[in-house]
Amino acid sequence: MAEYAKSARIRAGIIDACARVFKESGFHGSSMAQIARDAEISYTGLLHHFPRKEQLLTAVLDLEDQRRAAFLREHRTFAADADPVQVLRELSAMLLDRRTEPGLIQLTAVLVGEATSTAHPAHEHFVARFANIRSFLTRLFTRLHDEGRTSGALSPAEMAAVTIATIDGLQTQWLFTPAEIDTEKLVRGLLSVLVPELAQDADRGM
Incomplete structure (x- = not known):
């Protein structure tokens, strides 16, 4: 032992x-x-x-994805009476919490940039990661859309893609100029446009 x-x-x-x-x-x-x-x-x-170095890469990626994977597993099938807006709040908070770990964000930014090449050993990992998060968000936005709670400007799949791109892009900008980029405020602002009832969160800075 x-x-x-x-x-x-x-x-x-x-x-x-x-x-x-x-x-x-x-x-x-x-x-x-x-x-x-x-x-x-x-x-x-x-x-x-x-x-092999590829085994190390896998271990690092697994560590980086642990919290995200746990959240997706826990909420993969949320109850019929669960409020998708609250699930969306929790997911965005979990993703944004990574801003307190600049090393982790920088590591992800470096590896994602490299892994756009299909020959990179982490390519399929990131393809699957983005697909899983996009699928999860699409289901959330679809339910909100069906309940008449979205702005209707974009389809649920488009809202999912824009949300992921905004969070990842803002976190990358934050690495360069953290004093100028308020990631939380900007992401909440975007979500309030997509889901109008979230405007109260943006106003309160929640």
């Missing part, structure tokens, strides 16, 4: 170091030797836990 706990701590330290290295150099620009140095572990020790 003690040996297992020690191994888990070492693996966690390696993944943290890998995230730092990927954030600075990207996947293609980093090396296993560089990751080993940052993790303060021997190269042989690194290979014992992660023989």
Whole structure:
């Protein structure tokens, strides 16, 4: 048991170091030797836990997506009497909470940029991630649309795509000029346009 706990701590330290290295150099620009140095572990020790850099990438992406995946699993089929507006509030709050972790946002920005290439090992991961979030939001907006609670300017699928693009784009801008970009205010402003009853949230700064 003690040996297992020690191994888990070492693996966690390696993944943290890998995230730092990927954030600075990207996947293609980093090396296993560089990751080993940052993790303060021997190269042989690194290979014992992660023989290939692609395995490290998978571990980092899994860590980055844990909270988002847990939320989507919990709300994948929300009850008929659940208010989709409240679910939307919770989802946007969860996504926006990442702004307090600039390293995590920067890491994601670097990897997403690289992974647009179909040859990148994380390409399919991000294709699936965007598809899952887009599908979830589309179902939320569809229900709101069917209840007559959306502005009607865009289809539910279009509202989902615009919401994701706005959150990701604003977080990237926030990395460059955090004092000038109020991500929460701007996202709430967008949502209040798509779902008018959310205007009260934007007015209250909720």
